[in-house]
Amino acid sequence: xxxxxxxxxxxxxxxxxxxxxxxxxxxxxxxxxxxxxxxxxxxxxxxxxxxxxxxxxxxxxxxxxxxxxxxxxxxxxxxxxxxxxxxxxxxxxxxxxxxxxxxxxxxxxxxxxxxxxxxxxxxxxxxxxxxxxxxxxxxxxxxxxxxxxxxxxxxxxxxxxxxxxxxxxxxxxxxxxxxxxxxxxxxxxxxxxxxxxxxxxxxxxxxxxxxxxxxxxxxxxxxxxxxxxxxxxxxxxxxxxxxxxxxxxxxxxxxxxxxxxxxxxxxxxxxxxxxxxxxxxxxxxxxxxxxxxxxxxxxxxxxxxxxxxxxxxxxxxxxxxxxxxxxxxxxxxxxxxxxxxxxxxxxxxxxxxxxxxxxxxxxxxxxxxxxxxxxxxxxxxxxxxxxxxxxxxxxxxxxxxxxxxxxxxxxxxxxxxxxxxxxxxxxxxxxxxxxxxxxxxxxxxxxxxxxxxxxxxxxxxxxxxxxxxxxxxxxxxxxxxxxxxxxxxxxxxxx
Amino acid sequence: xxxxxxxxxxxxxxxxxxxxxxxxxxxxxxxxxxxxxxxxxxxxxxxxxxxxxxxxxxxxxxxxxxxxxxxxxxxxxxxxxxxxxxxxxxxxxxxxxxxxxxxxxxxxxxxxxxxxxxxxxxxxxxxxxxxxxxxxxxxxxxxxxxxxxxxxxxxxxxxxxxxxxxxxxxxxxxxxxxxxxxxxxxxxxxxxxxxxxxxxxxxxxxxxxxxxxxxxxxxxxxxxxxxxxxxxxxxxxxxxxxxxxxxxxxxxxxxxxxxxxxxxxxxxxxxxxxxxxxxxxxxxxxxxxxxxxxxxxxxxxxxxxxxxxxxxxxxxxxxxxxxxxxxxxxxxxxxxxxxxxxxxxxxxxxxxxxxxxxxxxxxxxxxxxxxxxxxxxxxxxxxxxxxxxxxxxxxxxxxxxxxxxxxxxxxxxxxxxxxxxxxxxxxxxxxxxxxxxxxxxxxxxxxxxxxxxxxxxxxxxxxxxxxxxxxxxxxxxxxxxxxxxxxxxxxxxxx
Numbered sequence: 001x002x003x004x005x006x007x008x009x010x011x012x013x014x015x016x017x018x019x020x021x022x023x024x025x026x027x028x029x030x031x032x033x034x035x036x037x038x039x040x041x042x043x044x045x046x047x048x049x050x051x052x053x054x055x056x057x058x059x060x061x062x063x064x065x066x067x068x069x070x071x072x073x074x075x076x077x078x079x080x081x082x083x084x085x086x087x088x089x090x091x092x093x094x095x096x097x098x099x100x101x102x103x104x105x106x107x108x109x110x111x112x113x114x115x116x117x118x119x120x121x122x123x124x125x126x127x128x129x130x131x132x133x134x135x136x137x138x139x140x141x142x143x144x145x146x147x148x149x150x151x152x153x154x155x156x157x158x159x160x161x162x163x164x165x166x167x168x169x170x171x172x173x174x175x176x177x178x179x180x181x182x183x184x185x186x187x188x189x190x191x192x193x194x195x196x197x198x199x200x201x202x203x204x205x206x207x208x209x210x211x212x213x214x215x216x217x218x219x220x221x222x223x224x225x226x227x228x229x230x231x232x233x234x235x236x237x238x239x240x241x242x243x244x245x246x247x248x249x250x251x252x253x254x255x256x257x258x259x260x261x262x263x264x265x266x267x268x269x270x271x272x273x274x275x276x277x278x279x280x281x282x283x284x285x286x287x288x289x290x291x292x293x294x295x296x297x298x299x300x301x302x303x304x305x306x307x308x309x310x311x312x313x314x315x316x317x318x319x320x321x322x323x324x325x326x327x328x329x330x331x332x333x334x335x336x337x338x339x340x341x342x343x344x345x346x347x348x349x350x351x352x353x354x355x356x357x358x359x360x361x362x363x364x365x366x367x368x369x370x371x372x373x374x375x376x377x378x379x380x381x382x383x384x385x386x387x388x389x390x391x392x393x394x395x396x397x398x399x400x401x402x403x404x405x406x407x408x409x410x411x412x413x414x415x416x417x418x419x420x421x422x423x424x425x426x427x428x429x430x431x432x433x434x435x436x437x438x439x440x441x442x443x444x445x446x447x448x449x450x451x452x453x454x455x456x457x458x459x460x461x462x463x464x465x466x467x468x469x470x471x472x473x474x475x476x477x478x479x480x481x482x483x484x485x486x487x488x489x490x491x492x493x494x495x
Numbered sequence: 496x497x498x499x500x501x502x503x504x505x506x507x508x509x510x511x512x513x514x515x516x517x518x519x520x521x522x523x524x525x526x527x528x529x530x531x532x533x534x535x536x537x538x539x540x541x542x543x544x545x546x547x548x549x550x551x552x553x554x555x556x557x558x559x560x561x562x563x564x565x566x567x568x569x570x571x572x573x574x575x576x577x578x579x580x581x582x583x584x585x586x587x588x589x590x591x592x593x594x595x596x597x598x599x600x601x602x603x604x605x606x607x608x609x610x611x612x613x614x615x616x617x618x619x620x621x622x623x624x625x626x627x628x629x630x631x632x633x634x635x636x637x638x639x640x641x642x643x644x645x646x647x648x649x650x651x652x653x654x655x656x657x658x659x660x661x662x663x664x665x666x667x668x669x670x671x672x673x674x675x676x677x678x679x680x681x682x683x684x685x686x687x688x689x690x691x692x693x694x695x696x697x698x699x700x701x702x703x704x705x706x707x708x709x710x711x712x713x714x715x716x717x718x719x720x721x722x723x724x725x726x727x728x729x730x731x732x733x734x735x736x737x738x739x740x741x742x743x744x745x746x747x748x749x750x751x752x753x754x755x756x757x758x759x760x761x762x763x764x765x766x767x768x769x770x771x772x773x774x775x776x777x778x779x780x781x782x783x784x785x786x787x788x789x790x791x792x793x794x795x796x797x798x799x800x801x802x803x804x805x806x807x808x809x810x811x812x813x814x815x816x817x818x819x820x821x822x823x824x825x826x827x828x829x830x831x832x833x834x835x836x837x838x839x840x841x842x843x844x845x846x847x848x849x850x851x852x853x854x855x856x857x858x859x860x861x862x863x864x865x866x867x868x869x870x871x872x873x874x875x876x877x878x879x880x881x882x883x884x885x886x887x888x889x890x891x892x893x894x895x896x897x898x899x900x901x902x903x904x905x906x907x908x909x910x911x912x913x914x915x916x917x918x919x920x921x922x923x924x925x926x927x928x929x930x931x932x933x934x935x936x937x938x939x940x941x942x943x944x945x946x947x948x949x950x951x952x953x954x955x956x957x958x959x960x961x962x963x964x965x966x967x968x969x970x971x972x973x974x975x976x977x978x979x980x981x982x983x984x985x986x987x988x989x990x
Contacts, residue, residue, distance in 0.1 A: 031619075068659055
């Protein structure tokens, strides 16, 4: 059977990725440099993600709030290490007016001091925390915001790296180091629950090496996923900031003994790039494949209306089936069903929904109505059109969705296992492995912690993705330096 | 009884408003000019509003999506009338980098062409619509986005007028004028449903006079509310844009006959200023009063823990009551209950929740536990502490919330009726009325449509709020020009 996409995943992964997005009508590049338009199908997936993550953020005791989009440049000046690290490429607002000069609009009304469009909000939230926190009674302070942020990226790729992106950023302050570290780890686990449990993207949780840490963090924890080209994608990070930001922002509190102490802070974020991860983990040469928990529609019903005879009966039967399905529940919510009544052929409509990744596409024609049956395809086996009685189909909807859910996870996990290598002896092996395999896959090897390692890996386009929380504890030699080492690390190329 | 706030509504309305917000801990001004921090209590109210409005926007067939925050200045140049009207004061991004010069961070990397932080998105969405709409089959196109927007306001007031604010903006394109006008009116009614039905703010729906229209609109419709100082607040607007924006953005489609036609477009928005309207409509000298449908917590239970004896029993009883209440439903959702276990006195906690506007504050002490009773106050009658058996209280929770809901609406409606005047004879009367009453209230009077009216009213700080959709049809004389007129208008000072 001919594939629905013009580009095969195996031929040109980057083009295939763009094609999946275009054919699923999820998003597009805008006329504004590096900024994307997220279209309804892409947005509905993001809304589903937001709802799941937001619930867990609230269940773990965080309150949502909202901070200004603009950050005074002076706040960044306080944060020298922060700025050195990554924050130099930022959108800078310098004027507050446009005036018409000979038909051209030009900036006017220069600001006394420039404002930065937030690349992240540690600085401005730190300033608020310093005002809000007076005593140990005010701790822990656990807040989160859903917001747009801007980082002026030179090379952009839709969802994965865009100048403007959407995310949530959590910021907390604690009285003790232990409690802050526990928070950091807890929120990483919250990300894991959503990314692995709902998005069905297998991840490896671990700590970043010092060279890969968030600037100013004492520890950065991450969940790392493998895309279908073998490259790693960081799917969520959680930072233990120690007292570094508290000292810069003067977040001090009166402790139980009456003394003044600096708080320990954390921050953690997950962004629209996860939609890119979802696409690159599950899609195939026929387009997007959506894990059922992330699908804006679980079932799309396509009435087959070849001629006027029987038209009303078919539409009525489709609507009746939709109603019965919506009375069923999946993932603690009613089953989501669309009936596609657009003016187009059944085949075109079926392909459109397959490319959009809908778990089950159902067809009902006049003969189905007469026989009380439906024909359907499941997104992991679109070559197999199956038939079932209406009752059977309704009764088994949960099973079908569960099986697909499991299948997508199993496929992704099998791919990762097949592309994960252990037992390389030394740096020459590491270099050869990535040259031979065209730069893909994860290598598990030892890491000595030598500060030069990150730079040396950078020369050949590799990074340490993480030092997994699950460690073997075995002894060996660092893959880069050859020094004796016990820590396991994941070496990979990354998005 | 002493009031909870230091400022009385009747003494200084503007200071009282700030005090309500501060004491309810809803929001605060940030260090960034004109931008606010929305704190958890304020944000939870906004989230409740979003959920209600978003559901209606989807039920009326709109899809959410997301457009870039930056708009190229060239798009505004196309929109001359738009820019003349209101869009000159905007945040302009001119650089994409900050560099460190002698310890100061200064803008670097000048953009070839400046970008504007969106003040509204007609231009950039119009550009997308021009690409997306090719044929009549692509119509209607009905989209919405929840976003932050920036208008560089000279005088700001928290929630009511801030440089950055949050809103939704709906944008639709239609094949016919009639359909677009119907959409415009439908979405105004959606706003009315939420603002009047859930926020319990009585509104008058009507059309704006030409001088008050959105620049570039053929018709602007509005719902207007009266605040407790008699001033009007525009609580949602819906614009019929005719073919004006379609022509500027070249939104053309192939019609059924194969010809090319311009689409008719609409846009409509409601913003965080509605939170300001909620505050100014319902609050009193004891702080915020929340209509139950907008309350993040319907009930707060304060365990009275004077000494250690009986402490565990009281907390258990409080949690048990919370559980029973959460099993009840109100407004199609479980009743929202908090148990306040913070380390503070019962009286302090009760006042804190009263100032936050919680509908019912319940106290349970050791004697209540022994007797199986609770003591409670309802926010509209905090001077009356009532007692009920646990069973009674649980059984009547819906009734109590309904009564409060009705009471707040009735109070607001009664205030509006008491401050609405008809039958003034002429302009001298109008001027005298507003001078005498200190510039408050609504005057219903005739309006001839003369273009000079808006400017003349502006001289005395008045505006025409709307020409109500419900018209008396009577004949009379224009309150400003004295000319014969049949159209009723609302004259008022406004936020």
